[in-house]
Amino acid sequence: MSGRRNWISGGRWALGLSALLLVGSVPVGAQVDLGTDAQRETGKRVYDKYCSQCHGDTGAGDGYAAPFLRPKPRDFTSGKYKIRSTPNGFLPTDDDIRRVIQAGIPYTAMPAFPEFSAVEVTGLIQYLKTFSSDFEDPEAYAPPLAQPAAPPYSADNVASAVEVYEQIGCARCHGVEGRGDGASAPTLVDDWGDPIRAADLSEPWTFRGGATREDIYRSISTGLNGTPMAGFESGLTPEERWKIVDFIYSLADGQTEPGYASLVTATSIEGGLELERGEEMFASAKPALLPVMGQIVQLGRAFHPGVRAVEVRAVYDESDIAFMVSWSDIQANRNGENSPHLQVEELVSTASGSESDEGGFWGEEEATEDGGDFWGEEESGDASEGGGDDFWGDDTGDAVATLDADTAEFSDAIALQFPRTLPTGIRQPYFINGDSQHPVELWYVDLGYPDAPELWEGRGSAALTVTDEAPPYVTATYKDGQWTVIFKRSRTPAQGIGFAEDTFVPLALSVWDGFNEERGSRRGLTAWYPVYVPPLETVSPVGPMVKTAGGVLLAELLLILWVRRRVAKGTDSGDLAGSAT
Amino acid sequence: MMNLAVVLPVLAVLIGIRFAKPSMLGWVTAWWLAAWVVLDFGFAVPVPKTVVKEFMGIISLALAAYVTSDPQRWREVREPTTAFLTERKFLPLLVLVTLAIPAAVAASIYFDMTAPAQAPIFGRTVHPAPPATLTVHEVTHDMQTLDNPYRKLEASDPAAFAVHVEAGRKIYYENCFYCHGDLMQGGGMFAHALNPIPTNFQDSGTIAMLQESFLFWRVSKGGPGLPEEGGPWMSAMPAWENFLTEEEIWEVILFLYDFTEQRPRALHVASGGEGH
Numbered sequence A: 001m002s003g004r005r006n007w008i009s010g011g012r013w014a015l016g017l018s019a020l021l022l023v024g025s026v027p028v029g030a031q032v033d034l035g036t037d038a039q040r041e042t043g044k045r046v047y048d049k050y051c052s053q054c055h056g057d058t059g060a061g062d063g064y065a066a067p068f069l070r071p072k073p074r075d076f077t078s079g080k081y082k083i084r085s086t087p088n089g090f091l092p093t094d095d096d097i098r099r100v101i102q103a104g105i106p107y108t109a110m111p112a113f114p115e116f117s118a119v120e121v122t123g124l125i126q127y128l129k130t131f132s133s134d135f136e137d138p139e140a141y142a143p144p145l146a147q148p149a150a151p152p153y154s155a156d157n158v159a160s161a162v163e164v165y166e167q168i169g170c171a172r173c174h175g176v177e178g179r180g181d182g183a184s185a186p187t188l189v190d191d192w193g194d195p196i197r198a199a200d201l202s203e204p205w206t207f208r209g210g211a212t213r214e215d216i217y218r219s220i221s222t223g224l225n226g227t228p229m230a231g232f233e234s235g236l237t238p239e240e241r242w243k244i245v246d247f248i249y250s251l252a253d254g255q256t257e258p259g260y261a262s263l264v265t266a267t268s269i270e271g272g273l274e275l276e277r278g279e280e281m282f283a284s285a286k287p288a289l290l291p292v293m294g295q296i297v298q299l300g301r302a303f304h305p306g307v308r309a310v311e312v313r314a315v316y317d318e319s320d321i322a323f324m325v326s327w328s329d330i331q332a333n334r335n336g337e338n339s340p341h342l343q344v345e346e347l348v349s350t351a352s353g354s355e356s357d358e359g360g361f362w363g364e365e366e367a368t369e370d371g372g373d374f375w376g377e378e379e380s381g382d383a384s385e386g387g388g389d390d391f392w393g394d395d396t397g398d399a400v401a402t403l404d405a406d407t408a409e410f411s412d413a414i415a416l417q418f419p420r421t422l423p424t425g426i427r428q429p430y431f432i433n434g435d436s437q438h439p440v441e442l443w444y445v446d447l448g449y450p451d452a453p454e455l456w457e458g459r460g461s462a463a464l465t466v467t468d469e470a471p472p473y474v475t476a477t478y479k480d481g482q483w484t485v486i487f488k489r490s491r492t493p494a495q496g497i498g499f500a501e502d503t504f505v506p507l508a509l510s511v512w513d514g515f516n517e518e519r520g521s522r523r524g525l526t527a528w529y530p531v532y533v534p535p536l537e538t539v540s541p542v543g544p545m546v547k548t549a550g551g552v553l554l555a556e557l558l559l560i561l562w563v564r565r566r567v568a569k570g571t572d573s574g575d576l577a578g579s580a581t
Numbered sequence B: 001m002m003n004l005a006v007v008l009p010v011l012a013v014l015i016g017i018r019f020a021k022p023s024m025l026g027w028v029t030a031w032w033l034a035a036w037v038v039l040d041f042g043f044a045v046p047v048p049k050t051v052v053k054e055f056m057g058i059i060s061l062a063l064a065a066y067v068t069s070d071p072q073r074w075r076e077v078r079e080p081t082t083a084f085l086t087e088r089k090f091l092p093l094l095v096l097v098t099l100a101i102p103a104a105v106a107a108s109i110y111f112d113m114t115a116p117a118q119a120p121i122f123g124r125t126v127h128p129a130p131p132a133t134l135t136v137h138e139v140t141h142d143m144q145t146l147d148n149p150y151r152k153l154e155a156s157d158p159a160a161f162a163v164h165v166e167a168g169r170k171i172y173y174e175n176c177f178y179c180h181g182d183l184m185q186g187g188g189m190f191a192h193a194l195n196p197i198p199t200n201f202q203d204s205g206t207i208a209m210l211q212e213s214f215l216f217w218r219v220s221k222g223g224p225g226l227p228e229e230g231g232p233w234m235s236a237m238p239a240w241e242n243f244l245t246e247e248e249i250w251e252v253i254l255f256l257y258d259f260t261e262q263r264p265r266a267l268h269v270a271s272g273g274e275g276h
Helices: A001-010 A011-022 A037-051 A093-101 A118-129 A156-167 A170-174 A213-222 A236-249 A275-282 A543-571 B003-018 B024-041 B049-068 B072-087 B088-114 B156-175 B212-221 B248-262
Strands: A288-291 A310-317 A320-328 A413-419 A440-446 A454-458 A464-466 A473-479 A482-490 A503-512 A531-532 B135-136 B137-141
Touching: A037 A118, A037 A503, A093 A118, A156 A170, A156 A236, A213 A236, A213 A310, A275 A320, A275 A473, A275 A482, A310 A503, A413 A482, A440 A482, A440 B003, A531 B135, A543 B072, A543 B088, B003 B024, B024 B049, B024 B072, B049 B072, B072 B088, B156 B248, B212 B248
Parallel strands: none
Antiparallel strands: A288 A310, A310 A320, A320 A482, A413 A440, A413 A503, A440 A454, A454 A464, A473 A482, A503 A531, B135 B137
16 A cells, blocks of 8 residues: 555656556556455355356356357356457456456357346456466456547548458458458367357447447457457557448448347339349348247257348239348358258257267157267158158157268258248248148248259148249349348249238248258248238328318318307307207 | 326326316316327237227217216206307317317328338237146146146255256256246347247246146147147247156256246146136
8 A cells, every 4th residue: 555655656757667667567457356255155156056057167168058059158267258358368357257247248148147236246256267277377467458439430441441451361250241251261260179250240239249339449459368369459550440440330330239120021113023133123122130040949959050130121013022031151052952851960069079968858869979960760861751740859750851961061041931821810830830730831942052942831840842833033142251042933823822912921031051060950040020012002191181181170160150050049048959958 | 918107197187187176078078088098008018099999989979978968967068168169269279179180180091091011919828728638758647736746855855856956957058048048037049039039937927826737838838839829830939848858847847946936836726727
């Protein structure tokens, strides 16, 4: 205490000298604070109830859920914390840890814990420190990097940022358009050898370190420890960093929230629905961003789907309807095979080869070898169609299709699912492949074979069959980390779903990311969303408005006249009902 | 349910009017407006406009019947109305009102016809009545007597009970938390992509008011096992009998109660359906 006071009273000269001496050496804030026994005890109590299921009893990131998660839970024994205010490679501050506990990490399994009291959070921070001896080492600490106030967003920055972005190699991982599709992106691993994806910079709401411009600046400056994302504190001037920030900010038009849709509204267009028109045809259509979840409902689950959201647009004219679906994808996987009806093996994340006792996990089923093989009692070979009429799953039976185990390559694919016929009431088909009483149709295209779209009928996941009906017309393009697939079909097909005016047609999507080894049942999917097809001829409200208002006005005037006449006649002075009684 | 922020002020105004003793016309107008405000804004789940119109028609008729059923009341309404329609001093106001009513009607038609179409809404029953019997893994249970076989260990053998709870914890974090969340509030990492949203077990209106047999039914049969009123086609709840043994289902149920510090509704209070 007294030392500190002297130091300050020593005047400006001493202060300046101290600052000079401290640059680059042991930082000022390097006091080691490991908390009290009571704090660590509180922390352990909280940790054991809320944290250990993912991060493990010893903080090694090996809890119950760890094999199913990607990104994996943090290994606290490493002392490597992703989201910090300190330079790359250094420990986080207590406030950094506090922020992550209270706010969570978006689009990972790390939730926000706003319920914890201040005492609990502080205890938890001190307990986390016990997992790594780094926290006892003053050398591992560094003061937070300067976080200047954000200058106003500048569109000029965006243009000049592109050069910096390419120059320092952002595009190598994050891709030219920032969709996480750079040349190196598929090869990225973290410090534990687990695959890791470069952030999709066009979806700021998924940024681990936060979506505001200040957050992005901090993440660029500090980097993310334990990942290939370096810190650019010394590599880039603050001005250059703000340029990059504004470039990233511009990729999502400044949005920090996804704004998921609850409805897809089709837009009527002129000039005919010709696939050659491509994306231009959808220029006036309102985009609907739909969130994608992993298929974790039926056997052969996808715990970490590769696609997080799909954007859907719809246009139509008198005869046809067309849908454009686009989504970010780390790479176009055009080799390999895919099919909606394949039930793949229940697979634990293979990232580090850890298979946490799969034994009792899938009930009676025996866990087969890890490694992407497809299961099935049958010989591998041709896919066999099942005839089960219930939801699948109680037994695998002969309803399960199998694919040659040697087919190691996985292609991307997309399917639009509609009810086979428009529901008359509220009852819809089951949202995954329909059910026996309420069939669905799938407009399916394996992006390895974009010229051969198929029209499937589903009466449950065990009863999916290719129909011989004319499939929709499809074009598929992959550019700069984005798939864009356009489907076009008659609004009044001979069989299957039609799109009459002024109706709501339920739509659900399935999307397969081949890079993520998705195939068949292992896929991303959405809930049902209504597609609205507005009437082509909209009735002007003016006619009914004038007619009704005129009628009301006339009735009012008649009433007033009638009352006035009666009063004037002196039938009574204000007693209208005189004659009635 | 009701939107208390609307209903309570309306009630307060009506009580105030009771003591202010306004004219019969004022009283009728106040009640008509109160009924409309409550119908249109007083419900947490909005009442469809057509239903509001229907009810307002009925309420208008009822108020008219009330007023005209007694000559005294009728006079109290009629006299000020006639005065308003005839006396010179009211003329500017009369012109205004006469024009305002058709304008309001026209505006209502305009908004009706240009409003974006709304997808049909399905009000699903969250806790529908369970079946009488339940067959899981080829064993048929009577729902009236079905109970968690491990529950009694809580008192008789706490150590063994804790082992089952921990087993349930493992099952939960391998299978359930993606949707129901770490805190069991229904905020898991896939929750934003689900409709209906996952159940919040911390809510005192969910597992705390249900028997464990009800949970066993819901867990083992999942969304596809719901009766029609529960929307079996839209719930993403898996039929866990396809993934878990009977013992594992009971264990994860133990964990739900243990983590949330809730108690299951006791077996002997059984009264059939839980619909609400």
